[in-house]
Amino acid sequence: MRKVNRVNLPLISAPVSPPTPVERPDALRLLRDLRIGKKVTSTDAGAASPFKVWAQRLLVLSLLLWAISPLLGFTSTLTILALVGFAAMLVGMRKPVIGLLGIGMLATLDPLTRVYLLTGGLLRWNTLNYWLILVVILWIPLFLRLNDPHTRLLQVFILLLGLELLISAGWSEGIQDLLNLAATFGIVLYFARALPEKPNLYWLGILNGAIAATGGAMFYLLMDRLPYIDPNAWAFFPLTGLFSICLGFHFVKGRSRQMFYLLMLAVVNYVWIFLSGSRGGMLSGLFCLLYLILAARSISWTIVFLAAAVVLGVSLAIQFAGQQTYAIGRLQRMFDTNLTLGKRTSGRSDLAVAGWGIFLNHPWGIGTGGFREEVESQNLNQGRRTPAHSAWIKALAENGFIGFLLLFAYVISFVVVGWQKRDQGLFLIGLLTTVVFASTFVSVEYKGKTMWFLGSATTVLLHQEELLNVFQEMKKNRLLRQYRRWTSRLGRRHD
Secondary structure (H helix, E strand, O other): OHHHHHHHHHHHHOOOOOOOOOOOOHHHHHHHHHHOOOOOOOOOOOOOOHHHHHHHHHHHHHHHHHHOHHHHOHHHHHHHHHHHHHHHHHHOOOOHHHHHHHHHHHHHHHHHHHHHOOOOOHHHHOHHHHHHHHHHHHOHHHHOOOOOHHHHHHHHHHHHHHHHHHHOOOHHHHHHHHHHHHOHHHHHHHHHHHHHHOOOOHHHHHHHHHHHHHHHHHHHHHHHHOOOOOHHHHOHHHHHHHHHHHHHHOOOOOOHHHHHHHHHHHHHHHHHHHHHOOHHHHHHHHHHHHHHHHHHOOHHHHHHHHHHHHHHHHHHHHHOHHHHHHHHHHHHHHOOOOOOHHHHOOOHHHHHHHHHHHHHHOOOOOOOOOHHHHHHHOOOHHHOOOOOOOHHHHHHHHHHHHHHHHHHHHHHHHHHHHHHOHHHOOHHHHHHHHHHHHHHOOOOOOOOOHHHHHHHHHHHHHOHHHHHHHHHHHHOOHHHHHHHHHHHHHHHHHO
């Protein structure tokens, strides 16, 4: 009987899969382990990976540049960092992980570069948008295989905006909206192409978080020498760093030292957001801090985080007493019942009323980019030619109830997919993305890269397995292999 059992045992446990099964890539196994918080070895986690090596190099360079910015000049330092980011994106045509670091740097610096560097009209202001759209064209085979609901909903939304541009009185602004939204797919592709190389996004959080933390300190030290920048726009600089920290925190569960570094960077960046006086930025930042506390899943870590936040936050705020007074005054103004709602919200409530009135008169929308012209021509909001200052109001007024529903579906899709994949540890990141989008769109439109950077990263994180399977299928396609070699040669020429 023993002899029979020994012979039959392999037959019982033999796999019933097809003769040529598809091997699961190591990147998929690693990302699954990181996603569910399983501890992995430093080698598996990418300790000696090109992603870590280049992130450390860019980190050292960025810190050195910010350190000498009082001598070099804030704008000059910003220019060098932006050029480094663009160079990394170009290299990313051949080395996807370096390209991911490059787009991370540029997304973080975007609130500053749009004000201090990339000025001068539709062409120069859209330098990053044009490159990202070119990336979509060059990587069209991969783009066409993105079947996740977030990408599909955004594609339909952009299609609607493009159609309604034909009836708009504000062509220039409508084209700008289309460029901002379409460029998002380029960011998605940068994240997706780096996925098979096992990038540990902890290093993306460290790099972007440190750039924003040190750059924020230099900004407040040198702000008297700099041209004026809208505080609400500037707040997205440290906010992008904070978003990157949240993305990186998803990869370091159970590793105390890495968690500590990210949490301290998060506190510093939130202090800079608070000192800006941007109430919308403060709210989005609070959601990020709450995410970090929930993701830590530890009472001791929560106590340490809160204690460090109080000590470090108060210490930094005291150094900039003028900004602290301004920020507190902004918060008090919002709850001052002696002021009208319009004054408490800096006129945003008046714009919301005007947008609602436009929607009631034009339930199908007035056309993409037409909000300013409609407000002025109908003598709404005292006849001032102002933007909507809210993506929700903008979509409702310009693209009607269909546009509003599509935008709402896109925003809510992250938490829905996160809930569906909650057993894989993805619910919190999906919830964070939805909540931040929903709250931020109350006070901002589609401009900038901060929100779309977070949305792109979450899109890839929520669909890692599907994307890795797409890459496996594309490797088997001879025509696609030739196409990849051609794009690789193109990237070599850029180098």
